[in-house]
Amino acid sequence: MQVVAFQGRHSSLKMTIRQYQFPDIADDAWDANWLVVEGRVDIKGRKWTFRDPCLTTFEAEHLADWLEEVSTGEPSEIDCLFTEPNLEFRYQKNRQLRICFALESGPPGCGTPVQWNERSVLVPVSSALATAARQLRQQLGRFPPRGPSPRPGR
Template identity: 30%
Template sequence: MSSDGAIVELSVVGYEFPVASDREAQDEYDANWLVIDGSVRTAEGRAWSWTEPSLLTSEARELTTWLRSAATTDGAVPIWDDARLTSWLADVESDTVEPWSSDGADESDGLLLFLEPNLGFSVAARAEAMVHLRVHFSLEALPEPPIGAAGGFPLYSFFVTLTLDPADLMAAVEQWERDLAPYPIKRIAP
């Protein structure tokens, strides 16, 4: 929970296609979609929830690494195969990631994005030993009806900022890792 009362809870419901041999799960993308249950309450008290396939198993693990990095201020760089992510995480840890502007841009080096554009994450700031983490919502993860203009929001422009003690963020990371444990990355034989 954020120091201002805002809450974002994400949990894994299961694979979208639980059995790797399901007709619909004919490739590794389809076999590895995770259904995420999300619940949000803003500091102002607006609440909503959704349950949608939102992350691949690899992306859920990427989020774990990213959140761990956002909570760490000692400059240690976690090991990750993706060079861009590793570089970006090093910048997060060294406090050189610029706050992300919420101008609705689809691409930004300051925003962690996923294949399904329901969620995104960015560091707004680090101040007074707290991490100000933005959780961005788009498409199915937006509240109904969308807050704001009748036309909705550009991707990733609606977000909730969580002000967290790094230890609390690490506790959330550890819970997320436990939630992911039953859902390994599936490999589909050709």
């Protein structure tokens, strides 16, 4: 399976969609579309993993669209946020992408005060983000949206 990879100068995130959280539910717009995401994070040698239902199929599609937009220039929105605040993607004016981790996706000890840079990865804006968007779409091919869309116009 293709891994969605984000590589910074001293940090990285490798992300994989593992499964639907509720594989037997197909007709509920929300519960049918929660995805279990597995991540491997390395921030300056501090490594951890997480496995949590922190994105929906439609949020992952939105992230792929947003990553493509960021890779080609300044995005129309500076951040890509989700229902569950475990992951946050934020475009910075210095042409970097900051990926932040919280709650179940955060580093061990995240419940205690930690420096912001100890729970975020900085990635340069480049064509590698378009590659990450393609990798994410490939993974979503195995996990298409199910049931009625909770987003108007979709």
